[in-house]
Each structure stands twice: as C-alpha cells, then as structure tokens.
Amino acid sequence: MVRAIDEHTITDAVIDQMSGTKNERLKEIMDAAVRHLHAFAREVNLTPDEWIQGIRFLTATGHACTEYRQEFILLSDTLGLSSLVNSLNDRRTIEDSTKSSLLGPFYRQDSPTFELGQSVAEGCPGEEIGVYGRVIGANRRAVANASIEVWQPDENGFYDLQKQDPSEMELRGRFFSDQEGRYFFRTIKPRGYKIPMDGPVGDMVRAQGRHGWRPAHIHFLVGAPGYREAITALYMADDEHIDSDTVFGANESLITEPKLNAPESPFGSLPAIHFDFTLAAAQDAHSGRVGADPAQLVKKAEEGH
Amino acid sequence: MVRAIDEHTITDAVIDQMSGTKNERLKEIMDAAVRHLHAFAREVNLTPDEWIQGIRFLTATGHACTEYRQEFILLSDTLGLSSLVNSLNDRRTIEDSTKSSLLGPFYRQDSPTFELGQSVAEGCPGEEIGVYGRVIGANRRAVANASIEVWQPDENGFYDLQKQDPSEMELRGRFFSDQEGRYFFRTIKPRGYKIPMDGPVGDMVRAQGRHGWRPAHIHFLVGAPGYREAITALYMADDEHIDSDTVFGANESLITEPKLNAPESPFGSLPAIHFDFTLAAAQDAHSGRVGADPAQLVKKAEEGH
Numbered sequence: 236m237v238r239a240i241d242e243h244t245i246t247d248a249v250i251d252q253m254s255g256t257k258n259e260r261l262k263e264i265m266d267a268a269v270r271h272l273h274a275f276a277r278e279v280n281l282t283p284d285e286w287i288q289g290i291r292f293l294t295a296t297g298h299a300c301t302e303y304r305q306e307f308i309l310l311s312d313t314l315g316l317s318s319l320v321n322s323l324n325d326r327r328t329i330e331d332s333t334k335s336s337l338l339g340p341f342y343r344q345d346s347p348t349f350e351l352g353q354s355v356a357e358g359c360p361g362e363e364i365g366v367y368g369r370v371i372g373a374n375r376r377a378v379a380n381a382s383i384e385v386w387q388p389d390e391n392g393f394y395d396l397q398k399q400d401p402s403e404m405e406l407r408g409r410f411f412s413d414q415e416g417r418y419f420f421r422t423i424k425p426r427g428y429k430i431p432m433d434g435p436v437g438d439m440v441r442a443q444g445r446h447g448w449r450p451a452h453i454h455f456l457v458g459a460p461g462y463r464e465a466i467t468a469l470y471m472a473d474d475e476h477i478d479s480d481t482v483f484g485a486n487e488s489l490i491t492e493p494k495l496n497a498p499e500s501p502f503g504s505l506p507a508i509h510f511d512f513t514l515a516a517a518q519d520a521h522s523g524r525v526g527a528d529p530a531q532l533v534k535k536a537e538e539g540h
Numbered sequence: 541m542v543r544a545i546d547e548h549t550i551t552d553a554v555i556d557q558m559s560g561t562k563n564e565r566l567k568e569i570m571d572a573a574v575r576h577l578h579a580f581a582r583e584v585n586l587t588p589d590e591w592i593q594g595i596r597f598l599t600a601t602g603h604a605c606t607e608y609r610q611e612f613i614l615l616s617d618t619l620g621l622s623s624l625v626n627s628l629n630d631r632r633t634i635e636d637s638t639k640s641s642l643l644g645p646f647y648r649q650d651s652p653t654f655e656l657g658q659s660v661a662e663g664c665p666g667e668e669i670g671v672y673g674r675v676i677g678a679n680r681r682a683v684a685n686a687s688i689e690v691w692q693p694d695e696n697g698f699y700d701l702q703k704q705d706p707s708e709m710e711l712r713g714r715f716f717s718d719q720e721g722r723y724f725f726r727t728i729k730p731r732g733y734k735i736p737m738d739g740p741v742g743d744m745v746r747a748q749g750r751h752g753w754r755p756a757h758i759h760f761l762v763g764a765p766g767y768r769e770a771i772t773a774l775y776m777a778d779d780e781h782i783d784s785d786t787v788f789g790a791n792e793s794l795i796t797e798p799k800l801n802a803p804e805s806p807f808g809s810l811p812a813i814h815f816d817f818t819l820a821a822a823q824d825a826h827s828g829r830v831g832a833d834p835a836q837l838v839k840k841a842e843e844g845h
Binding site for chain 2: 239240241242245246248249252253255256257258260261262263264265267268269271272273274275276277278279280281282283285286290293294296297298300305307308311314315316317318319320321322323324326439442443444445479481483485486487488
C-alpha cells in the first residue's frame with residue numbers, strides 16, 4: 236500500500252525502511268538520529284532556503300578537511316558534542332578517575348622520550364615551570380612505568396605542527412613514571428590560543444558572537460597496561476577565558492596553576508603545577524578516544540571507498 | 541565562575557555561549573540543533589569509537605561532493621529530511637496546491653523550449669506516452685503561459701547528465717501552457733533507477749538492507765508570475781518500488797499511470813498521463829526549493845571562504 240507521506244508520517248516511514256539493518260547497534264543509532272533530526276526540523280519549521288544553507292555549510296566543512304585539518308571534529312568540539320561524548324564515556328567508569336578532556340588535533344604518536352626532570356621546552360622562550368605528581372589507580376596504588384605523553388603550544392599559542400616545518404618537534408615529549416608512580420618534568424607556562432577561524436566553523440563561531448579562544452592548557456595522554464588510557468589536559472586558572480572555553484574542555488577538576496614552593500615539589504623554588512592522574516582499571520574501559528590524528532582520520536575515511 | 545561540565549550541564553553551557561548570536565533565526569536554529577544533537581548522543585549513550593565513525597562518515601560525505609555530485613543532499617534525501625522539509629513547506633500554503641517532490645540532482649536551468657505537443661524523447665528508444673493536463677490556480681482558474689520544465693531518465697534509468705557527454709541534452713524540455721492553461725507533450729515511459737551507490741550514502745543504504753531504488757518518475761518544475769513555483773514529480777503506479785522509494789518522494793497524490801483513451805486526451809489512442817498542476821499564489825510563497833544544481837551549490841559553499 237502506498238503511503239501518504241507528510242510531516243507526521245515521514246519519520247515512521249524512514250524508520251520502517253531502515254528496519255532491515257543487520258547491525259543492531261547501527262539500527263539503534265540511526266533510528267535515534269532520524270527521530271532527532273526530524274524533530275529538530277519540525278521544531279524550527281525549517282524552510283527550503285535554510286535547509287540549503289545547511290547543506291552548503293556541511294559541504295564546506297567536508298571540503299575544509301585535509302590531511303592536516305579536521306573541520307568536522309572542530310564543529311563537534313564547538314557544539315559541545317565532543318565534551319558530551321567524553322562525559323558519557325567518563326560516566327561508564329565506576330571508579331573515580333581523572334576526568335577526560337579533548338585530545339584535540341595536535342597529538343602525535345611519535346613524540347620523543349625524556350628522562351624524568353628534563354625539559355620539553357629546551358630553547359623555547361617563556362616562563363619556566365615544573366609539573367609533577369603521581370600516576371595512581373583508583374585504589375590510590377602507584378602505577379609504575381606509566382607512559383605520560385605531554386604536548387602544548389608555545390609562548391605565542393602555536394603548536395609545533397602549526398609551524399613552517401611540521402617535522403620539527405617541540406614542546407612535546409613522553410615520560411615514564413618511576414616505581415612510586417611519580418612523574419616530573421619542566422616546560423614553559425602555556426598560552427591560550429584561538430581555534431582555526433578561517434573555515435566554516437570559524438564563520439559560525441563569529442556569527443554567534445563567540446570569541447574563539449581556548450584557555451591555556453597542557454595536554455596529557457597517560458596510559459599503563461591494565462588501565463584505561465586517560466586523555467586529558469590541565470588548564471591554567473588565571474587565563475581570562477577559563478570560564479568560556481570555545482570547545483568546552485576546561486572543567487573544574489582540571490583547572491590548576493603553577494605555585495611557588497608547592498608541597499613535595501622536586502623543583503625547589505621553581506613555580507610548579509602539582510597534579511595526580513588517577514587511572515581507571517581496564518575492565519570498564521571503552522578504549523576509544525574523542526579526537527584523533529586528522530591525517531589518519533581522513534585517510535581512513537577515504538579508504539572506506 | 542568556572543562551570544562543572546558534565547553530561548547534564550554541557551547543553552546549557554553551549555546554549556549560553558551561543559546566546560550572543562545577533563541573527564535571531566540563526567540563534568533559534570542552532571539552539572534547537574544543539575539540544576537535539578545532545579539529546580541524541582545521550583539517548584544512545586554514544587561512545588568515542590562511534591563518534592569517530594560518525595566524523596569519518598561525514599568527512600567522506602563531504603569529500604564525495606564535487607561539481608557534479610551532492611552527497612550531502614543524497615544523505616538528506618535518504619534520511620527523509622528533504623521530504624520532511626518539502627512537507628513543512630507545503631503546509632505553509634493555505635491553499636490546496638500540488639504537493640512538492642524532490643528536485644533531485646539532475647535539474648538544469650537551460651533545457652530547450654518545445655512547442656506544445658512535441659516530444660522530448662525524439663530518437664530515444666522506449667514506450668511512447670503522452671502527458672497532458674492544465675496549470676491552474678487554487679481557484680481552478682487557468683494559468684496561461686506557465687513555464688513547465690520536465691526532465692526524466694531514459695529507458696535504462698539514466699539522465700543525460702550521467703552520460704559520457706553531459707553537454708548533450710535529452711529527455712528534458714520546457715513548455716508553456718496555452719491561454720486555457722493547457723499543456724501536452726510526448727515522451728517515453730520513464731524507468732526506475734538506483735541512487736548513486738558508490739559513495740558513503742550507498743554504504744549506509746546497503747548496511748540498512750535497503751534496495752536503493754527510486755520508482756520511475758518524471759520531474760516537473762512549474763512556475764508563472766504571481767504563483768509559487770511547484771517542484772514536483774509524477775510517479776508510475778506500476779513500478780515495483782512505488783511504496784519503498786529510497787528518498788521518500790513518491791507520494792499518494794503524485795502517483796499516476798499512462799491510460800489508453802484518457803478523457804480529453806489530445807493524443808488519441810496513445811497511452812497518456814493526465815495531471816493538473818495547481819499553483820499556490822505567490823503571497824504565501826517561500827520560494828526556496830529542496831534540491832539544487834550541485835555545481836552551483838559547491839561553488840557557493842567554497843565562495844563562503
């Protein structure tokens with residue numbers, strides 16, 4: 236029987252046509268996606284002109300994605316979706332582990348390994364600080380030989396990947412915790428920076444009257460066998476955009492600041508940030524991460540066809 | 541004050557940050573988009589792995605958009621969004637005008653003009669039929685000199701734009717109604733065809749166990765000064781996919797078939813489709829259309845930057 240398709244019947248017609256989806260989880264996700272997409276269009280009474288503007292925006296966002304840039308992740312970040320997916324993922328952990336923050340587009344897997352106490356900022360101008368603490372399990376037991384990868388922008392708010400020769404690495408490095416789970420290294424105090432504002436997402440952010448800044452932060456990826464990888468960042472309390480992060484990554488529990496004469500600091504009089512990373516056991520792990528190497532992403536997307 | 545961002549507070553945090561949007565309608569649309577996007581992620585408890593698959597899918601969809609192909613429109617079509625936007629637009633007309641259907645990707649503005657009664661299928665193999673009727677206003681008054689553009693696929697289900705030399709036009713043409721609002725022309729009976737299945741949307745449709753076919757149809761774009769443009773299509777009742785159109789365009793009121801000795805047929809014994817197009821007055825017009833020339837779309841999207 237032929238269906239009368241109108242604004243009331245279309246949603247069921249689509250869900251009915253998708254009902255042969257073999258993968259149950261895909262079916263669940265697409266059913267919900269269609270229901271919410273349609274509810275959105277009905278709620279705002281979307282016009283054909285507005286629809287075509289949306290198509291143009293998504294097309295431009297796709298075309299802005301290259302081996303070195305992931306505009307759809309930036310869109311997800313600026314609409315708070317990445318932060319929400321992180322929060323949902325954190326909630327799956329029963330134990331009280333360190334909160335996730337965005338991986339962002341500047342992570343790379345091959346950063347150089349340093350000895351504890353060394354600086355990742357050798358030769359970089361800026362205000363030197365120390366960072367130290369412990370990697371522990373939810374039972375507060377030390378996690379020895381945990382891998383701690385750190386990366387951050389320079390004094391002008393740029394990551395090495397954004398510079399003229401992206402093969403030269405700076406302000407990134409990997410450390411391993413000692414037998415007591417301790418880690419400590421030196422760097423410079425990071426600076427805040429704007430998200431890339433020269434693409435469609437920048438246009439959107441400007442049209443929304445948003446400033447586009449992220450508060451200063453240092454990225455961390457902390458992992459050890461048997462534990463769930465922690466992707467997070469520490470945010471500088473004195474940054475003027477600390478309560479208006481354009482990508483909603485700066486969370487209360489991740490805000491800190493370098494302090495003089497911090498307790499048990501291995502850095503003496505150097506201002507130092509003290510932060511302990513608490514890892515969840517791998518048994519509740521959903522190992523995925525929100526954010527990824529854009530080059531890898533784009534390649535995988537293309538290989539899909 | 542720094543916010544504790546979690547799965548409950550993130551939506552308000554985003555809406556708060558977008559509250560400076562100057563364009564009230566953009567604000568309304570983006571607020572609703574964010575609420576529905578977040579509600580979707582919460583409802584399905586979206587994992588980071590699933591999120592990244594979504595990013596990859598959207599990126600691949602963007603990369604599949606070229607001057608000659610609009611994969612995001614195809615995605616909108618296959619998820620029933622285009623059909624919904626058409627229905628919402630039809631509802632804005634108080635008068636009882638002809639229902640809209642999808643413009644699709646094969647419309648072009650420069651199709652050749654024919655005299656009433658001529659064939660748009662000269663030299664094309666296939667089963668010849670006639671098409672005739674009137675263009676009328678909602679008051680059933682004749683609309684003289686209305687422009688009636690028609691386009692359709694050939695006997696094998698291909699449009700001229702899909703052939704080796706897209707500059708050669710066939711099976712498309714423009715007619716003008718006479719003083720009584722009458723139009724009539726000859727063509728061949730159209731065949732059903734599959735949507736393009738070699739891109740990310742094809743992958744989705746296959747994963748959902750859908751056949752990918754559209755029932756046979758002839759496209760119409762009918763317009764006259766003072767009236768709202770009607771973008772629609774007539775669907776062949778005997779097509780085996782008439783009740784499972786992959787893009788949800790085939791609607792009850794647009795389903796018809798060539799009949800022998802149809803009443804008042806100018807074609808004598810030739811099987812003919814009889815259909816009257818009822819145009820709404822321009823005063824309730826939202827002139828936009830769902831669907832557009834992909835080349836123009838892509839160019840406009842790129843010019844945006």
